């Protein structure tokens with residue numbers, strides 16, 4: 001009988017740095033195939049918001065293994081169009097293990113009983129509705145795949161293809177993709193778009209914190225408009241530890 005391990009793998013910055021160097025020039029397809037096909041990455045999940053640009057990554061993953069767990073955090077404040085899109089796109093791609101993750105009801109009642117925390121403390125709202133639920137779901141995994149791209153924001157401009165995320169590895173296969181590459185791939189594969197893109201939402205989060213974007217604006221300008229907030233907290237700076 002093979003040696004058993006009670007806990008999952010645990011990685012650190014050195015592992016991520018070594019892997020990032022080797023993955024720097026890998027195509028998205030090759031990196032996804034490597035991560036999903038090599039036990040060295042441990043138990044792997046994909047995290048998706050089923051937002052405006054989610055289809056390409058999920059399609060690439062489904063081509064390799066449609067049974068990979070896909071974690072989708074339903075914050076309770078998403079657009080109804082996003083919930084429908086999550087169901088429709090999952091079925092279209094044949095994804096077999098999409099896990100809908102919800103905030104803890106007790107924590108929600110304690111922290112956001114009126115459902116208005118987004119209006120005066122969006123960081124606290126994101127913490128209870130997104131960060132903590134995803135952190136709980138990720139406990140069962142050693143590595144996770146994200147769909148972030150460098151072009152999306154200044155804060156993502158130097159995004160590596162592999163990062164340390166606490167004790168896990170975070171893989172960003174599309175880090176060096178451009179908007180044009182995404183559009184070409186989506187057209188080539190005839191991927192269904194999120195229905196709100198055509199209505200002026202190039203980046204889609206929760207309904208209270210997402211507004212339409214005007215021509216010439218940054219694609220993420222409609223997220224938390226009026227606040228100096230650009231990330232929900234799921235993607236902590238490299239090297240930082242999760243706040244839980």
Ligand code: SF4
Pocket residue numbers: 075077117118121122123125126127129130205206207208209232
């Ligand atoms: S995006 Fe807005 S509504 Fe959604 S969890 Fe964050 S603050 Fe709350």
